[in-house]
Every structure is written in structure tokens, then in C-alpha cells.
Amino acid sequence: MDDQPRLMHAHAAVGMSGHPGLSQHIPDNTGATDGDGRKQDIGDILQQIMTITDQSLDEAQARKHALNCHRMKPALFNVLCDVKEKTVLSIRGAQEEESPDAQLMRLDNMLLAEGVSGPEKGGGSAAAAAAAAASAGVGADNSTEHSDYRAKLTQIRQIYHTELEKYEQACNEFTTHVMNLLREQSRTRPISPKEIERMVNIIHRKFSSIQMQLKQSTCEAVMILRSRFLDARRKRRNFNKQATEILNEYFYSHLSNPYPSEEAKEELAKKCSITMSQVSNWFGNKRIRYKKNIGKFQEEANIYAARTAVSAASVSAHGSQTNSPSTPNSAGGYPSPCYQPDRRIQ
DNA sequence: CCACATGATTGCGT
DNA sequence: ACGCAATCATGTGG
Numbered sequence: 001m002d003d004q005p006r007l008m009h010a011h012a013a014v015g016m017s018g019h020p021g022l023s024q025h026i027p028d029n030t031g032a033t034d035g036d037g038r039k040q041d042i043g044d045i046l047q048q049i050m051t052i053t054d055q056s057l058d059e060a061q062a063r064k065h066a067l068n069c070h071r072m073k074p075a076l077f078n079v080l081c082d083v084k085e086k087t088v089l090s091i092r093g094a095q096e097e098e099s100p101d102a103q104l105m106r107l108d109n110m111l112l113a114e115g116v117s118g119p120e121k122g123g124g125s126a127a128a129a130a131a132a133a134a135s136a137g138v139g140a141d142n143s144t145e146h147s148d149y150r151a152k153l154t155q156i157r158q159i160y161h162t163e164l165e166k167y168e169q170a171c172n173e174f175t176t177h178v179m180n181l182l183r184e185q186s187r188t189r190p191i192s193p194k195e196i197e198r199m200v201n202i203i204h205r206k207f208s209s210i211q212m213q214l215k216q217s218t219c220e221a222v223m224i225l226r227s228r229f230l231d232a233r234r235k236r237r238n239f240n241k242q243a244t245e246i247l248n249e250y251f252y253s254h255l256s257n258p259y260p261s262e263e264a265k266e267e268l269a270k271k272c273s274i275t276m277s278q279v280s281n282w283f284g285n286k287r288i289r290y291k292k293n294i295g296k297f298q299e300e301a302n303i304y305a306a307r308t309a310v311s312a313a314s315v316s317a318h319g320s321q322t323n324s325p326s327t328p329n330s331a332g333g334y335p336s337p338c339y340q341p342d343r344r345i346q
Numbered sequence: 347c348c349a350c351a352t353g354a355t356t357g358c359g360t
Numbered sequence: 361a362c363g364c365a366a367t368c369a370t371g372t373g374g
Contacts, residue, residue, distance in 0.1 A: 285353070350372085352372095357367100360363090
């Protein structure tokens with residue numbers, strides 16, 4: 001009769017579906033220590049379980065048969081039923097933990113927004129492009145920089161999907177395996193479908209916590225990528241000569257009030273092939289730097305003053321003209337040093 | 347490599 | 361929302 005207890009032990013590892021300890025049994029089998037066991041490769045665990053069952057298969061089969069045929073078997077079954085009833089009752093409620101997947105939702109949303117998760121190539125790259133455009137605000141800029149970014153993003157995306165698939169597959173395999181075992185054992189001891197379902201839920205929770213880690217690190221990777229590639233400061237390019245000339249021309253010909261209106265900015269942006277905020281930035285920088293050191297900009301001021309004088313002269317056939325560095329424009333007699341703290345700068 | 351130029355960002359005041 | 365001032369991070373010429 002000491003045969004039966006041993007038989008039960010042979011299956012105990014996976015069989016105690018009604019017990020809360022099951023989740024702990026898995027890492028225990030691997031020999032890993034508590035919390036860290038979870039992180040261990042699922043493949044290892046699967047492998048070990050497989051090995052265990054394979055090794056003892058014949059023997060177990062024989063013993064199972066012996067047990068099933070034993071005259072005391074119905075009695076044992078009843079006893080197990082009683083025990084189960086008690087334990088299940090005491091367990092109920094304790095097991096009901098609402099998993100707080102608010103964070104998981106956030107991660108999912110972010111991955112979706114970044115185009116990492118979500119539909120394959122089509123929608124994904126579109127979402128990525130949209131996200132990139134939205135965050136960078138660089139409309140008609142060269143897209144060569146984005147392609148590099150996109151390539152890296154695709155790489156992350158691929159790794160993410162591969163890993164995710166791997167985990168999902170492992171989860172399914174494991175679930176199937178456990179379910180088979182439980183079904184098998186339900187012949188020997190009482191296991192309700194509900195319990196199997198709960199087992200499956202437990203397994204899924206375990207796996208989804210692993211998935212969450214994967215998602216977390218993917219999010220981090222994307223963030224780093226973004227900060228490296230989309231931070232315009234890191235990818236600063238000087239404006240081309242023509243753009244700078246156009247901007248300087250406007251600046252020096254409106255020196256008494258170098259604050260382009262919305263429309264003026266728009267036009268300058270168009271002419272220079274830059275964005276309006278870049279125009280604003282440029283004027284902001286220019287005003288402050290000019291004010292800080294007027295002397296340094298005098299030469300530049302004279303050049304542009306002369307230029308506008310010439311063009312003004314050519315327009316008005318020939319007016320008074322010929323005085324180059326001094327005067328074309330708006331009454332605020334300005335050669336550079338005279339830049340007046342007009343309306344704003346003070 | 348260094349110093350300076352330059353576009354972008356941030357913090358603050360209005 | 362906008363501008364100023366300070367600051368960052370890169371670009372560029374010597």
C-alpha cells in the first residue's frame with residue numbers, strides 16, 4: 001500500500017491544481033530561488049518538465065494502471081474529493097487578485113503610438129512616420145535622417161515581435177502540456193474544468209508579466225532612440241547660405257523693428273525652406289546676439305544695408321542713392337550702432 | 347583639437 | 361503666446 005502515496009508524489013509537481021502553491025512549484029523545480037526563478041528561461045522549465053515526464057513515463061503508466069485497478073481506488077477518490085472540497089473552499093477568494101494592468105495598457109498604448117506594436121508594415125510605418133513628424137515638427141526637411149531612425153525602429157520592432165511570439169508560443173505549449181496532465185489526472189483525482197481554467201489563467205498571468213517586462217524594455221529602447229535621433233539639437237544643421245541671406249536681409253532692413261509678423265514669418269519660412277518656428281528661433285537668436293554685441297555685427301549690417309540700398313535704388317530708377325553704408329530704410333536712422341531699443345528690446 | 351558660430355531648448359516674465 | 365536670456369549641443373574654420 002505504500003505504493004499509492006508514492007504514486008501521488010510522482011505527479012504532485014503539476015497535479016495540485018487546487019493549491020495556491022502551484023505557481024511556486026514551477027520555480028522550485030528549476031532549483032532557482034523564489035523571485036528570480038520567474039525570470040529564468042521558460043524553455044528550461046519546459047525542458048525539465050518534459051524530461052521528468054519522459055523519464056518516468058513507463059513506470060508511471062504502469063503504476064497508474066495499478067492504481068486505477070486497485071480495489072480501494074474509489075475510496076481513495078472519495079477521500080480526495082473531500083479534501084479537495086475543503087481546500088478549494090478555503091482557497092477561494094484568496095486567489096482572486098485583480099491584476100492591475102493599467103501599466104500594461106499604458107505600455108501597449110505607447111508601443112502602438114510608436115508603431116512598434118500594431119498592424120504589420122503598413123499601418124506601423126505610417127504610425128511611426130506620424131509620430132516622428134508630430135514630435136519633430138520638421139515638415140519638408142530631408143527625410144534621410146528619418147530613414148535612419150526608421151531603420152532602427154524597425155529593428156526594435158522585429159526583435160519585439162520575435163520575442164513576443166516566442167513567449168506566446170512557449171505559453172501555449174506550456175498551457176497545453178499542463179492541461180493534458182490535468183485531464184489525465186482527473187481520472188485519478190477530482191479536478192473540475194473550472195480549476196483547469198483557473199490554472200490556465202495563472203499560467204497566462206505569469207507569462208504576461210514576462211511580456212510586460214519585454215514591453216517595458218522595448219519602450220525604453222524606443223525612448224532612447226527617439227531622444228537620440230529626434231532631438232533636433234543633436235542633429236542641428238546650419239541653414240544654407242541663401243536662407244541665411246534672406247533672413248539677414250529682412251533683419252537688417254527692419255532693424256528698427258525686427259519682429260516679423262505672422263505673415264512675414266510665413267513668407268520667410270517658405271523662401272528659406274524652413275519652418276516658421278525656425279524663423280522665430282532665428283530672429284530670437286539674432287536679436288539677442290545683435291543687441292549683445294552690436295559692434296561685431298556692424299560689418300554685416302553695412303553689407304546688407306548696402307545691398308538693400310542698391311536694390312531700392314534700382315527700383316526707384318535712380319534716387320538720391322550712392323551713399324552705401326548709411327541709409328536706406330525706415331526712418332530709424334540706423335547704421336548698426338544706432339540700433340534703437342525700439343518697441344521691445346530694452 | 348580648440349574657439350567661436352549657430353540652431354534649438356528651457357525657464358521666466360509679460 | 362510671445363519674447364528674452366541663458367544654456368546646450370553641434371558645426372566649422374583655423
